[in-house]
Amino acid sequence: MGQxxxxxxxxxxxxxxxxxxxxxxxxxxxxxxxSVEKVHLVYEAWEGDTRFLLYSITAGGAFLExxxxxxxxxxxxxxxxxxxxxx
Amino acid sequence: MLILHxxxxxxxxxxxxxxxxxxxxxxxxxxxxPDIHSVVAAASREAKRYGVRxxxxxxxxxxxxxxxxxxxxxxxxxxxxxxxxxxxLLRYTPMVEMFSIDEAFxxxxxxxxxxxxxxxxxxxxxxxxxxxxxxxxxxxIGIAENKMLAKLAVEEAKPAGIRWFLPEEILGILEKTxxxxxxxxxxxxxxxxxxxxxxxxxxxGRFPEAILRREFGVYGTTLALWGRGLxxxxxxxxxxxxxxxxxxxxxxxxxxLRNPEGARxxxxxxxxxxxxxxxxKGLAARVVHFALRDADMRFxxxxxxxxxxxxxxxxxxxxALDLCAxxxxxxxxxxxxxxxxxxxxxxxETVRPLFLGERRRERxxxxxxxxxxxxxxxxxxxxxxFASCRHLTQATGGLGQQKEIVLAEKVSETEISSQERRRxxxxxxxxPIRWETANRRG
Numbered sequence: 102m103g104q105x106x107x108x109x110x111x112x113x114x115x116x117x118x119x120x121x122x123x124x125x126x127x128x129x130x131x132x133x134x135x136s137v138e139k140v141h142l143v144y145e146a147w148e149g150d151t152r153f154l155l156y157s158i159t160a161g162g163a164f165l166e167x168x169x170x171x172x173x174x175x176x177x178x179x180x181x182x183x184x185x186x187x188x
Numbered sequence: 189m190l191i192l193h194x195x196x197x198x199x200x201x202x203x204x205x206x207x208x209x210x211x212x213x214x215x216x217x218x219x220x221x222p223d224i225h226s227v228v229a230a231a232s233r234e235a236k237r238y239g240v241r242x243x244x245x246x247x248x249x250x251x252x253x254x255x256x257x258x259x260x261x262x263x264x265x266x267x268x269x270x271x272x273x274x275x276x277l278l279r280y281t282p283m284v285e286m287f288s289i290d291e292a293f294x295x296x297x298x299x300x301x302x303x304x305x306x307x308x309x310x311x312x313x314x315x316x317x318x319x320x321x322x323x324x325x326x327x328x329i330g331i332a333e334n335k336m337l338a339k340l341a342v343e344e345a346k347p348a349g350i351r352w353f354l355p356e357e358i359l360g361i362l363e364k365t366x367x368x369x370x371x372x373x374x375x376x377x378x379x380x381x382x383x384x385x386x387x388x389x390x391x392x393g394r395f396p397e398a399i400l401r402r403e404f405g406v407y408g409t410t411l412a413l414w415g416r417g418l419x420x421x422x423x424x425x426x427x428x429x430x431x432x433x434x435x436x437x438x439x440x441x442x443x444x445l446r447n448p449e450g451a452r453x454x455x456x457x458x459x460x461x462x463x464x465x466x467x468x469k470g471l472a473a474r475v476v477h478f479a480l481r482d483a484d485m486r487f488x489x490x491x492x493x494x495x496x497x498x499x500x501x502x503x504x505x506x507x508a509l510d511l512c513a514x515x516x517x518x519x520x521x522x523x524x525x526x527x528x529x530x531x532x533x534x535x536x537e538t539v540r541p542l543f544l545g546e547r548r549r550e551r552x553x554x555x556x557x558x559x560x561x562x563x564x565x566x567x568x569x570x571x572x573x574f575a576s577c578r579h580l581t582q583a584t585g586g587l588g589q590q591k592e593i594v595l596a597e598k599v600s601e602t603e604i605s606s607q608e609r610r611r612x613x614x615x616x617x618x619x620p621i622r623w624e625t626a627n628r629r630g
Contacts, residue, residue, distance in 0.1 A: 121272070142207040142322055144268035149563035155265075157207040164209060 110178040112167060122154055125167060130178060135161035190306060191423065192294040193330040193338035194277070194313065197347040199290035200230035200266055204259045206324035216257045219246050226440055229261055233347060266290075269321055274426075276316045280309065285423050293335055295423045306331045310350045334419035337361075339371050358417040362390040370414060377404075381411075389415055432469060436477070436528030437461040445576055448518035451480070451525060453576030455512070456505050458527045460573065463501025466529060467557055472497035472538045473529030476507040481524035488515050489526070497531070497538045500549065504529060 110130045114123035122143045127136050141157040141164075156167040166179040196202070200218040205211045215235035220226040228249050231240040238253035249256055270289050277284045280303070283295035296306060303309035310329040317327055326348040330341030337353050340361065345351035353361060365388060367378040380403065386392050392400075392415025400408030413420055424430060437458040445454055455478075466473060474497045479489030490511045494503065508527050512518060541547045559568045569578065 141209060142203070142265075142269075144207075144265045146264035146268070147564075149561065149567060151564075159209065 107168075107177045107179060110167070110176050112169075112176045123169075125156060125158060128160060128167070128176075128178070133161075138162075189295065189333055190297045190300055191332060191335050191338040192296045192306060192310060192313075193332075193335065193342045194273075194292045194294070195328050195330070195339075195342045195346070196273075196290035197326045197328055198230055198232050198236070199325075200261060201232035201235070201259075202325045203266055203269055203321075204262075205232060206322040207265065211257065211259065212324060214257055215240070215253050215255060216259050217246065217249050218259050218261045219249075220261060220440065269325065272320055273317055273327075276313065276320060279316075280313065282427070283423060283425050286426055293338065293423050295425075296331075306352060307350055314348070314350075333358075333417075335421055335423060336370060336372075336414055336419035337417060340365060340369060343369065359390070362393060362415070362417055363388060365389040367392070372410075372414075377411075380404075389417075391415070393417070432471065432532060434528055434530040434532065435462050435465045435469070435471070435473070436526065438479075438524060438526030439580065440524050441522050442580070446483075446521045446523060448520070448522075450576055451518045451522035452509070453572055454522075454525050454580070455508055455527065456501075456570070457573045457577040457580060458525060459501045459505040459508060460570070462504055462527055462529050463499055463553065464557060464560070466499035466532070467535075467553065469532075470535045471532040472499045472535045473504070474531030474533065475529070476504050476511070477526075477528040477530060478508040478511040479524075479526040480512065480518070480522050482519040483521035483523060485523070490515065491530075493531070497533055497535075499535060500546075500553065502549065 110128050112125045112128045114125050116123045124140060125137045127134060137158050137160045139159045143154060143156050146153045146155055152171045154169040154171065158165060158167060168177045201216050204216060204218060213234065215238060216232045217228050217235055217240060218230045219228055226246045228240060228242050228244050228246060230242055235253055235256055240249045240253050240256065246258065266289055274286060277292055277294060281294050281296055281299045285293040287293055296309060300306045300309055303312060310331065314327060328342050328345040328348060329350045330338045330345055331352040332338040332341050333355065341351040341353045367373045367381055367389065368375065370389065386395055392411055395415065397409065397412040400412050404411060410420055439454055439458060441451060441454055445451060475491055475493050477489065477491040479487055481487050492507050492511055494507060498504065504527065541550055556568055
């Protein structure tokens with residue numbers, strides 16, 4: 102899993118009627134398939150009237166962040182250092 | 189009455205540790221911007237062991253804990269989780285007061301028995317939080333007869349515990365509780381009380397109320413009640429709208445903008461925020477307050493009544509600039525700027541603009557607000573603000589509006605931007621939270 106930022110990624114999710122958000126179970130990235138081992142946190146963010154769902158997950162042994170643009174129905178992945186860590 | 193107080197443990201820091209497993213078990217600090225002079229908004233438990241506390245400067249935190257990791261705050265993340273835990277609390281009672289982004293009071297007088305008692309209810313809430321927010325985000329719970337005692341109880345419950353002050357314990361607790369532990373007694377009041385020979389809460393209760401009233405006015409009565417373990421402050425449930433009394437913004441100025449021209453840009457940026465929030469609330473302000481802090485950490489400022497109440501950011505900016513000029517202008521180095529609009533009244537009670545130019549500016553500001561509502565705050569900028577301040581919002585997000593600025597300025601208002609509030613209310617199935625009244629002590 103790399104360090105790319107905002108790259109499009111295919112994500113398989115499960116919609117559960119009781120859950121607040123769809124749960125990602127696997128993702129397809131750079132021609133490889135990864136299972137989502139753990140979803141650490143899900144939160145919502147807004148840019149104007151566009152709503153995003155952001156997932157902090159561990160997949161393929163690496164930590165990364167997934168972003169779901171609810172307007173465009175598009176997933177992107179950020180495998181960087183995560184959470185704005187600096188210093 | 190039985191009050192249950194919930195306080196999230198090292199909230200911002202534990203949310204970041206929940207989001208990023210690599211930060212777990214490490215000393216981290218959430219701050220506005222790690223690369224500039226900033227303020228600690230939250231410290232993880234590990235950082236607290238080194239003496240790092242919310243409110244101190246980032247360089248002080250670095251001095252105390254050299255290996256501390258600075259994490260830029262992400263207000264969306266914290267607000268999202270706050271809404272989630274608020275929603276959980278509503279399952280237990282509608283009598284929920286959101287005291288701040290990470291604290292809530294619940295009146296459980298009626299509901300405790302339905303859940304097997306207050307302690308069982310508290311444990312269930314903690315369990316629900318763990319399931320919904322994650323194992324790393326914990327809360328402490330204090331239970332008592334009133335808000336003041338419940339807040340004291342929560343301090344004994346930290347971290348992740350539950351403490352119930354039973355009525356028979358209260359006298360002993362008042363005897364050992366120092367004044368500054370009480371939310372509402374700051375260092376200055378505590379010093380004045382110490383001069384009167386009052387060191388503990390129980391001393392306050394024994395002290396003649398008449399003298400307290402003479403020294404502190406109406407507040408003296410509140411102090412006397414606190415000293416007897418009573419609290420006159422009612423729980424204000426989230427659905428009771430409280431009047432907005434002021435709208436303000438402040439910002440620690442980054443190094444490259446501390447010169448007079450840069451500070452002027454930051455001031456306009458702050459006035460834009462104040463104007464936008466006034467318009468979103470349908471309010472106009474009659475008084476503008478301005479303050480700046482120089483390189484020696486001295487505050488200068490003042491206030492000015494406007495001829496006509498306004499929500500126009502340019503009018504607010506001009507008033508603030510005049511106030512600044514009347515006090516000798518910007519110093520060579522400005523480290524913090526603050527603008528606040530008070531004396532607010534509903535906009536509809538003000539006189540409509542008579543002249544075409546004013547009406548055009550009003551329409552222009554409304555159009556800009558609509559663009560920002562739709563495409564985000566960074567979609568459209570004034571040229572002068574873009575040139576100097578475009579990194580301010582990107583780096584600090586809205587964190588400063590909620591906690592950091594409150595800590596820096598000691599303003600008793602933790603308010604998310606009105607746009608954020610409205611869009612949450614529009615899109616969320618949850619009831620709106622009355623963010624404006626979230627008073628807290630730094």
